[in-house]
Amino acid sequence: MLRFLTAGESHGQCLTAILEGIPAGLQVDADEINKKLARRQMGYGRGGRMKIETDKADILSGIRFNETMGDPITLQIKNRDWGNWIKKMSVKGEPFGDKVTAARPGHADLVGIHKYDRTDIRDILERASARETAAKVAVGAVCQQFLQSLGISVFSHVVNIGGVEIDRHSIDYTKIADNTSDLNCIDAAAEEKMRQKIRDAGQSGDTLGGMFEVITTGVPEGLGSHIQWDKRLDGRLAQALMSIQAIKAVEIGDGLAYAYNPGSKMHDEMFYDENKQVYRKTNHAGGLEGGMTNGENIILRAVMKPIPTLMAPLHSIDIKDKKEVLASTERSDICAVAAASIVGAAMIAYAVADAVLEQFGGHAMNDIRSSIENYNKRLGKK
Ligand SMILES: Cc1cc2nc3c(=O)[nH]c(=O)nc-3n(C[C@H](O)[C@H](O)[C@H](O)COP(=O)(O)O)c2cc1C
Ligand SMILES: C=C(O[C@@H]1CC(C(=O)O)=C[C@@H](OP(=O)(O)O)[C@H]1O)C(=O)O
Secondary structure, three states, rough: OOEEEEEOOOOOEEEEEEEOOOOOOOOOHHHHHHHHHHOOOOOOOOOOOHHHHOOOEEEOEEEEOOOOOOOOOEEEEEHHHHOOOOOOOOOOOOOOOOOEOOOOOOOHHHHHHHHHHHOOHHHHHHHOHHHHHHHHHHHHHHHHHHHHHOOEEEEEEEEEOOOOOHHHOOOOOOOOOOOOOOOOOOOOOHHHHHHHHHHHEEEHHOOOOOOEEEEEEOOOOOOHHHEEEEEHHHHHHHHHOOOOOOEEEEEEEHHHHHHOHHHHHOOEEEEEOOOEEEEEOOOOOOOOOOOEEOOEEEEEEEEEEOOOOOOOOOOOOOOOOOOEEOOOOOOOOOOOHHHHHHHHHHHHHHHHHHHHHHOOOOEHHHHHHHHHHHHHHOOOOO
């Protein structure tokens, strides 16, 4: 079983993640983790914070001479902004600075204050902040290396920003792995329109959301299980995406289209060929049937809501005197869908790696490889 925890506040000293369950004998390239962290920081429309941070993961345990030993991996990312927040975020001493009391709609602010019995919204927003997604990406980057060593790849790309959408039927999946564009969109013309849309939103003090797609290739058949609700991989993948801040909907394969079309158009018919064995000409199911992978690519889409902190602030209340006020305007992103797409790939890498370990077990990479080989032999696969 794979599991991870993260810790750390947005403006605290650092973010820490502990990842347990990665088998011994995996080669880990620390630079690859940092490349993913840099990619999460990109994106036209991000706020001033991204000019301060240059995220790097320090590996504090679990890896020796570039190789895992089977024990928990600790990853730490320093917050460079910490230097500007030392007094406001101090562990000891007297409270410093004004309390944040104007709740922001769309944030954890108001409910968090009530639930945790706090009087400064900062006590809530520090941990609710998507700064934490840097830790998720570091964890996912290790999981991506684990999967890659078994021939499984996880990619993501942006398909929609504020309603500017790429044509989903003309996606060239071969372009996604090498795409380095700053909005993580493989359609240059659409990306330019997305950029314009973000520029316009920023000028009017507004924000945008959008949608990204995560594709997993080289997937073994049979990950997950139909036998119990919490073993179904479709549910686990949806949860992995829904657990990302601001993600409000997840689609598996042609998910939404199922509501509008008959069965004759929506199911992936099976054919047989001696070389290919049983194969399908379509992948409406997004690679999942009965809560299990069917060997096709896993295709998932996630919708991100528009960033809730607006520079033209929304109506709200001040928690100290219950007066109606405008929400506080913290420095903020205008659009972070590109960043979220990198987080999405990281979370799916984690969830797929967990399912691989559940299916093929073992604490050593060599045992897992042998187990996959035996399984493929039984299924008559090369
Ligand atoms: C990569 C990323 C960056 C984000 N940046 C901001 C931001 O700058 N300002 C903001 O108000 N919300 C931002 N958010 C969204 C909030 O963190 C999120 O909406 C909030 O914590 C409430 O959680 P919920 O939307 O899941 O209900 C960001 C989310 C992600 C994934
Ligand atoms: C720090 C990151 O994103 C932050 C997510 C975030 C929020 O409310 O979620 C609010 C902003 O934080 P700040 O108030 O410090 O500018 C974003 O910059 C990051 O992605 O690394």
